[in-house]
Amino acid sequence: MSTDLDAIVIGAGFGGIYMLHKLRDQLGLRTRALEKGGGVGGTWYFNRYPGAKSDTEGFVYRYSFDDDLLAEWDWSTRYLDQPDVLAYLEHVVERFDLGRDIQLDTEVTSAVFDEEQDRWVVTTAAGERLTGRYLVTALGLLARTNIPDIPGMDDFAGRLVHTNAWPDDLDLHGKRVGVIGTGSTGTQFIVAAAPQAEHLTVFQRSPQYVVPSGNGPVDPDEVARTKRDFSTIWEQVRGSAVAFGFEESTVPAMEVSAEERERVFQENWDKGNGFRFMFGTFNDIATDPDANAAAAAFIRRKIAEIVDDPETARRLQPTDLYAKRPLCNEGYYETFNRDDVTLVALGETPIERITPRGVRTADGVEHDLDVLVLATGFDAVDGNYRVLDLRGRGGQHIDDHWADGPTSYLGVSVAGFPNMFMILGPNGPFTNLPPSIEAQVDWIGELVRRAEESGARAVEPTQDAEDGWTRTCREIADATLFPQADSWIFGANIPGKRNAVMFYMAGHAAYREQLGQVADAGYEGFVMAGQTASSRSDSS
Numbered sequence: 146m147s148t149d150l151d152a153i154v155i156g157a158g159f160g161g162i163y164m165l166h167k168l169r170d171q172l173g174l175r176t177r178a179l180e181k182g183g184g185v186g187g188t189w190y191f192n193r194y195p196g197a198k199s200d201t202e203g204f205v206y207r208y209s210f211d212d213d214l215l216a217e218w219d220w221s222t223r224y225l226d227q228p229d230v231l232a233y234l235e236h237v238v239e240r241f242d243l244g245r246d247i248q249l250d251t252e253v254t255s256a257v258f259d260e261e262q263d264r265w266v267v268t269t270a271a272g273e274r275l276t277g278r279y280l281v282t283a284l285g286l287l288a289r290t291n292i293p294d295i296p297g298m299d300d301f302a303g304r305l306v307h308t309n310a311w312p313d314d315l316d317l318h319g320k321r322v323g324v325i326g327t328g329s330t331g332t333q334f335i336v337a338a339a340p341q342a343e344h345l346t347v348f349q350r351s352p353q354y355v356v357p358s359g360n361g362p363v364d365p366d367e368v369a370r371t372k373r374d375f376s377t378i379w380e381q382v383r384g385s386a387v388a389f390g391f392e393e394s395t396v397p398a399m400e401v402s403a404e405e406r407e408r409v410f411q412e413n414w415d416k417g418n419g420f421r422f423m424f425g426t427f428n429d430i431a432t433d434p435d436a437n438a439a440a441a442a443f444i445r446r447k448i449a450e451i452v453d454d455p456e457t458a459r460r461l462q463p464t465d466l467y468a469k470r471p472l473c474n475e476g477y478y479e480t481f482n483r484d485d486v487t488l489v490a491l492g493e494t495p496i497e498r499i500t501p502r503g504v505r506t507a508d509g510v511e512h513d514l515d516v517l518v519l520a521t522g523f524d525a526v527d528g529n530y531r532v533l534d535l536r537g538r539g540g541q542h543i544d545d546h547w548a549d550g551p552t553s554y555l556g557v558s559v560a561g562f563p564n565m566f567m568i569l570g571p572n573g574p575f576t577n578l579p580p581s582i583e584a585q586v587d588w589i590g591e592l593v594r595r596a597e598e599s600g601a602r603a604v605e606p607t608q609d610a611e612d613g614w615t616r617t618c619r620e621i622a623d624a625t626l627f628p629q630a631d632s633w634i635f636g637a638n639i640p641g642k643r644n645a646v647m648f649y650m651a652g653h654a655a656y657r658e659q660l661g662q663v664a665d666a667g668y669e670g671f672v673m674a675g676q677t678a679s680s681r682s683d684s685s
Contacts, residue, residue: 147274152593153267154178155256156283157247158187160568160582162234163208164281166241167590172597174279178243179269181252185238187285189230192330194308194518195317196337197227200329200358200419200473201577204371205390207233209379210583214240216372224360255534256280258563263602263675265564279593282530283568286578289528291521293325294640297499307519308334317341321513323504325496326520327353332474334520339480346487346512348496348504351631352463354444358473359417383584386652388577389420398427398436410443419471420577431468431625441467451478460490468630487512526571526647527551537562547571550645552615554606554670555660557585563603563674566592572618574656575634575648581656588660592668602675610670615646622646 151174154161161178162185168176182190199206203225208214218233225233238244252270259266265280290309298305306312308330322342324334327349339345371378382388398406406427413426422440429436445462452458461478481488494506503514527547535543538561546552546561553559556573557566566589567573574581596604622628627650634648649656663669 147266147276148177150175150177150275150277152176152279152281153256153265153275153277154281154283155253155267156180156187156285156568157182157185157238157249158189158283158285159208159234159579160285160586161187161281161283162237162243163210163582163586164283164568164589165243165246167586168279168281168593169243169246170241172590172594174593174597176246176277177275178247178283179251179253179267179275180247180249183250184231184235185244185247185249186231186234187283189227189234191309191311193227193311193313194330194334194337194520195341196333196335197308197311197330198333198360199225199230201579202390202418203229203363205378205382205388205577206230206579208237208579208583209375209382210587212375215375219365219368221363221368222360223363224358253533255536256282256565257534257536257540258538258565260538263563278564280565281568281589282565282570284529286526286569289532291528292519293521295496295499300501301499301503301514301517302501303503303514304516305519306516307521315516317516319343320515321503322346322516322518323348323512323514324518324520326350326522328520328522329470329472330522331520332472332477334518335486336474336476336480338518339483339486342485344485344487345483346489346504346514347481348489348491349460350491351465352461352490353469353472354441354463354467355472355474355477356414356419356422356444357417358419358475359415360475382577382580382653383657384654386576386654387420387424388580388653389418389424390577391418391421391425393424394426394428396427397429398433398439399429406439407443410440414443414447417473417475419473422473423467423471431627434466434626437467437626448478451482453482457481457488460488460493466626466630468626469632470634526569535562537565550643551647552611554611554614555663556614556649556656557589558606558611558671560606560608560611563605564596565605571645571647572614572649574653575650576653576656580653584653584657584660588664591664592671595668596673599673600675601673604668604671604673606670607672613670618646618649621650622648625650 152168154164157178157180165178168174184190203220254270255268257266264276267275290307317338318341321344323346325348332355386393409426413422423430430440448462449458494508497505497507503512505511530543551571553571556570568585
């Protein structure tokens with residue numbers, strides 16, 4: 146028994162929710178969204194660990210497609226905590242009555258393109274079979290849990306949890322807690338968990354450049370002023386590089402005096418936000434080695450000033466490039482001044498194994514724990530695709546197509562996988578995500594509209610178009626310092642994973658311009674099979 150639809154969306158986070166609205170309500174297609182979680186929200190449903198929050202300011206961490214929604218939804222803090230983001234997404238689902246076409250607790254196990262019918266056949270873990278002309282994968286950029294291979298994991302007698310699957314019944318109060326990982330999730334968790342735990346042991350794999358977030362309450366008058374200015378704000382966001390709601394700098398760091406650099410760094414340190422510090426101070430922190438070194442040295446000096454114990458401060462100071470995803474958190478380095486927080490630098494004393502009692506490091510110390518938290522991140526971007534039985538033309542598995550690394554055309558489509566569109570697929574934009582999600586959903590929606598109007602049975606990019614986009618993304622990335630740092634941005638956090646460019650790093654405005662140019666050229670790079678002759682001539 147199967148269900149026949151016009152379109153199937155996999156995932157009900159920011160991307161899947163808006164895509165369902167676009168396809169069902171604006172294009173009139175019979176659409177269903179399949180979500181493996183027990184509720185909507187995607188990342189914001191699963192990541193309920195203490196301290197979980199967006200590190201994008203709340204006034205731009207939302208949809209902009211509906212003016213009434215912008216006007217009516219309030220916020221009270223500069224950054225939104227996980228429950229706030231989840232409540233917002235649940236409100237959007239309720240507002241547009243999307244819930245009746247979202248199927249929860251539904252894990253998709255396979256999606257196979259039927260070439261005879263030009264339809265996708267989707268199968269769930271429960272054995273349900275659905276077919277649709279269009280398949281949209283909103284699988285999440287950071288969704289596939291990364292579990293490190295550490296000896297003795299099964300031996301631990303306490304509670305072992307990953308931040309991406311935080312249990313509702315876990316209370317850290319009065320417990321000896323260990324955490325492995327100090328990325329964005331890890332730093333958030335550390336700040337929140339330290340006041341709760343009897344003792345917190347931080348197993349640091351890599352020291353991080355963390356700037357303050359500047360988080361705090363926002364009064365209703367500021368919220369009202371922001372709402373009145375939303376049209377200008379969103380115009381700026383769409384025309385910016387990182388889409389974080391601040392004006393990016395146009396000044397090279399080395400063209401001002403050392404005193405002026407210090408003043409600008411301090412001003413932005415005080416304002417807070419990781420992306421602001423990297424892109425709002427000077428325009429070449431991510432591209433010029435001298436500018437990057439100046440920013441890194443400033444942060445290292447701050448660590449030395451903040452952390453009381455010189456040895457702990459030394460271990461917290463990175464020595465590599467300031468070229469990973471920018472991080473921010475309120476009070477991160479201050480947390481290590483607490484008597485009940487211990488830092489273990491794994492670069493100096495690696496983990497030897499997990500024991501029933503806790504973690505034993507190479508110096509012979511056994512760290513006794515009641516709870517061990519894995520803040521070890523994700524197999525980002527393509528991880529969720531590879532675990533699906535996802536097959537295009539000729540039965541080719543996505544793994545085979547991506548044997549040399551994940552690729553796409555424009556971050557939204559793959560050659561040989563007709564009528565399949567990705568939200569935040571490989572080589573999409575490296576930005577604040579909701580604005581980029583909206584840009585992609587709007588663009589995918591217009592391409593589907595064109596296909597429907599022209600009678601095209603199948604829409605897919607050519608391999609030449611995909612190869613060209615891959616080269617473009619590589620060239621842009623290589624013009625920055627990001628590839629020189631070991632980072633999940635290039636898959637370096639997954640042992641054995643091939644280093645690959647996974648983002649378009651020219652910025653949000655440039656990405657929107659690329660999308661617009663392709664559409665204006667009649668969706669250049671795409672083949673629309675089966676469209677009528679009149680439709681072909683209309684689009685040429």
